[in-house]
Amino acid sequence: MNAPLTNMQTRDVEALLHPYTNAAQHRQVGAHIIAEGKGIHVYDERGREFIEGMSGLWCAGLGFGDEELADAAAAQLRKLPYYHLFAGRSHEPAIELAEMIKDLAPGMARVIFQSSGSEANDSQVKLAWFYNNARGRPEKKKIISRRKGYHGVTVAAASMTGLPYNHLDWDLPIDRFLHAGTPHHWREAEAGESEADFSARLAHELEEMIEREGPETVAAFIAEPIMGAGGVIVPPEGYFEAIRPVLDKHDVLMIADEVITGFARTGEWFGSDRFNVRPTSMSMAKQLTGGYAPLSAVAINQDMAEVIEAHTGEIGTLGHGFTYGGHPVGCATGVAALRIYKERRILDHVRSVEGVFQAKLRSYLDHPLVGEARGVGLIGALELAPDASGQTAFEPGGKVGAKLSAELAERGVILRNVGDSLAFCPPMIITEAEIEALFAPLEDALNVTESWAK
Numbered sequence: 001m002n003a004p005l006t007n008m009q010t011r012d013v014e015a016l017l018h019p020y021t022n023a024a025q026h027r028q029v030g031a032h033i034i035a036e037g038k039g040i041h042v043y044d045e046r047g048r049e050f051i052e053g054m055s056g057l058w059c060a061g062l063g064f065g066d067e068e069l070a071d072a073a074a075a076q077l078r079k080l081p082y083y084h085l086f087a088g089r090s091h092e093p094a095i096e097l098a099e100m101i102k103d104l105a106p107g108m109a110r111v112i113f114q115s116s117g118s119e120a121n122d123s124q125v126k127l128a129w130f131y132n133n134a135r136g137r138p139e140k141k142k143i144i145s146r147r148k149g150y151h152g153v154t155v156a157a158a159s160m161t162g163l164p165y166n167h168l169d170w171d172l173p174i175d176r177f178l179h180a181g182t183p184h185h186w187r188e189a190e191a192g193e194s195e196a197d198f199s200a201r202l203a204h205e206l207e208e209m210i211e212r213e214g215p216e217t218v219a220a221f222i223a224e225p226i227m228g229a230g231g232v233i234v235p236p237e238g239y240f241e242a243i244r245p246v247l248d249k250h251d252v253l254m255i256a257d258e259v260i261t262g263f264a265r266t267g268e269w270f271g272s273d274r275f276n277v278r279p280t281s282m283s284m285a286k287q288l289t290g291g292y293a294p295l296s297a298v299a300i301n302q303d304m305a306e307v308i309e310a311h312t313g314e315i316g317t318l319g320h321g322f323t324y325g326g327h328p329v330g331c332a333t334g335v336a337a338l339r340i341y342k343e344r345r346i347l348d349h350v351r352s353v354e355g356v357f358q359a360k361l362r363s364y365l366d367h368p369l370v371g372e373a374r375g376v377g378l379i380g381a382l383e384l385a386p387d388a389s390g391q392t393a394f395e396p397g398g399k400v401g402a403k404l405s406a407e408l409a410e411r412g413v414i415l416r417n418v419g420d421s422l423a424f425c426p427p428m429i430i431t432e433a434e435i436e437a438l439f440a441p442l443e444d445a446l447n448v449t450e451s452w453a454k
C-alpha cells in the first residue's frame with residue numbers, strides 16, 4: 001500500500017507530465033518534492049535531508065545554495081536581464097564567458113551559445129552540415145554516435161543518443177544517424193581481449209562502417225569522453241588514440257560531448273584532456289553554470305570558424321540561433337562558476353579526493369550484487385549483475401538498480417540508477433568526510449536489495 005498523496009503531490013500529479021518517469025506508476029506513488037538545498041544536501045517538503053550524490057542531473061558541481069553564484073545571477077538580472085546576440089548585437093557576459101571557455105579549451109576558436117545540452121548537440125549537427133555545404137561537400141552529412149551514448153532529446157540529439165527508450169515509439173533515429181559499438185571493455189570485449197586490443201577492434205569496426213557508408217557521406221563522429229547516462233562507461237585504454245586517425249583519414253569531424261565531463265569533473269578541465277580526445281568541436285552545459293542557470297555552449301576550432309565565417313559572407317547570414325542562446329543571466333552565472341572553479345581550486349580538490357572516492361567505489365566489488373566498479377575523478381558507477389563475468393545481467397534490466405536507488409533514498413542518499421548501474425556524480429565540493437557519509441548506507445542498502453532480488 002502506498003501512503004496517501006500529500007496536497008502538493010496531488011497537485012503535481014494533476015499538473016505535470018514528468019520527463020523520464022512512468023506516469024501511470026507516478027500517479028500511485030507521488031512525486032518526491034525537493035524544497036531547498038545547501039552544500040551537498042537537499043531537503044524535501046517534509047524537511048528530510050538527503051546527500052545529493054548525483055549533483056541533481058550531473059550539473060550542480062558547486063553544490064546548492066552557493067551565495068556567490070546566486071549573487072552573480074541576481075546582479076545580472078538587475079543590470080541587463082535580457083539581451084540577445086542576433087544580428088550583430090552582443091553583451092559583456094557572453095563575450096567574457098566565451099573568452100574564458102577558449103582559455104580552458106585549447107584549440108577552440110569560437111563559441112556559440114544555446115540553453116541546453118540537447119540544443120548544443122543539435123547545433124553541432126547543423127554546424128557540421130553547414131560546414132560541409134560551405135566546403136562544397138553536400139553529400140557529407142551522416143553522423144556516427146555510439147550505442148549507449150547520450151546526447152539529449154531533440155530530434156537530432158535523440159537520434160544520436162544510443163539508448164532504446166529515446167527511440168522506442170518516438171520514430172527515431174531519423175535518416176543519416178548511425179550507431180557504432182560501445183567502448184565497455186567489461187561487457188563487450190571478447191574472451192582474453194586486452195583493453196588496447198578491444199580499442200583497436202572498435203576503431204577498425206568504425207572504419208569499416210565509414211567505408212561501407214562511403215567516407216564522402218560521413219560528416220562527424222560524436223562521443224562523450226565518459227558515457228554518462230549510458231552507465232558511466234570509462235573508455236578502455238587507447239580508445240580515442242585509436243579512433244582519431246580513422247576520423248582524420250576520412251575527413252570526419254570529432255565532436256566531444258563534454259556536457260557531463262566538462263569543468264573539472266574527471267580531474268582535468270575536460271574529459272577530452274583526460275582521455276586525449278583532440279576534438280574538432282566541443283559541447284558544454286551543466287557545470288558551465290553549476291546548474292544555476294540554463295546555458296550551453298558549442299566551441300569550434302579555427303578551421304570550422306573560418307569556413308563558417310566565410311560562408312555566411314557568401315550566403316548572407318548564419319541562419320541559426322535561439323532567443324535565449326547566450327542569455328545574459330546564464331552567461332554571468334557561467335562567468336561566476338568558472339571563476340569559482342579557479343579561485344577555489346576545484347580542479348585540485350577533485351584530484352585530491354579522487355583516490356578516496358574511487359577506492360570507496362571499488363571496495364564494493366566484493367559484494368555479490370556488484371559486477372563492476374568504474375570511474376575517474378568524481379564520477380563513477382557500480383554495475384549490478386548476477387556475477388562479475390560481464391556476461392550476465394538481471395532480467396528484466398533496471399529493476400534491481402531501481403530497488404537499490406529507492407533503498408538508498410530511504411537512508412538519506414540520492415543516487416540514480418541508469419538501468420542496473422548505480423551512478424555517482426557528487427558535487428565537486430564534497431569533502432572526504434562527506435564521501436564517507438555518501439557511502440555509509442550503501443552496504444546495508446545492497447544487502448536489502450540482494451535479499452529482495454533472490
Ligand code: PLP
Binds near residue numbers: 259285
Ligand atoms: N549530452 C550529455 C552527455 C548529457 O549527459 C546530456 C544530459 O544529461 C545532454 C547532452 C542533454 O542535455 P540537456 O538535458 O540539457 O538537453
